[in-house]
Amino acid sequence: MSDxxxxxxPTAPAPPSPTPEPxxxxxxxxxxxxxxxGPAIFALFCIELxxxxxxxxxxxxxxxNVYQFIPLDWQRFFLSHHFRGGLSALGFLNFIIAxxxxxxxxxxxxxxx
Numbered sequence: 142m143s144d145x146x147x148x149x150x151p152t153a154p155a156p157p158s159p160t161p162e163p164x165x166x167x168x169x170x171x172x173x174x175x176x177x178x179g180p181a182i183f184a185l186f187c188i189e190l191x192x193x194x195x196x197x198x199x200x201x202x203x204x205x206n207v208y209q210f211i212p213l214d215w216q217r218f219f220l221s222h223h224f225r226g227g228l229s230a231l232g233f234l235n236f237i238i239a240x241x242x243x244x245x246x247x248x249x250x251x252x253x254x
């Protein structure tokens with residue numbers, strides 16, 4: 142008679158098998174024409190709005206429109222150089238946004254992980 146235990150011995154779980162790495166192509170995918178169209182139109186819009194905001198507060202037409210549509214209490218504020226400079230600063234901010242969009246158009250698309 143042998144003194145063996147009828148219960149099976151515990152075994153360590155098998156290590157997980159390594160998952161195969163997905164094949165990564167060396168060339169990034171190319172953009173289609175319609176993927177360029179939206180950012181290009183947005184950049185053009187930002188440039189036009191920037192030109193308007195930079196130049197419009199400093200021309201005579203701006204002063205005539207302010208006198209025509211704004212109550213007398215607010216005219217001094219809207220005709221001040223500080224407010225006009227703020228509008229011009231917003232125009233320069235639009236130029237920066239347009240430049241960022243154009244840089245993103247030129248930059249190759251990133252690969253997805």
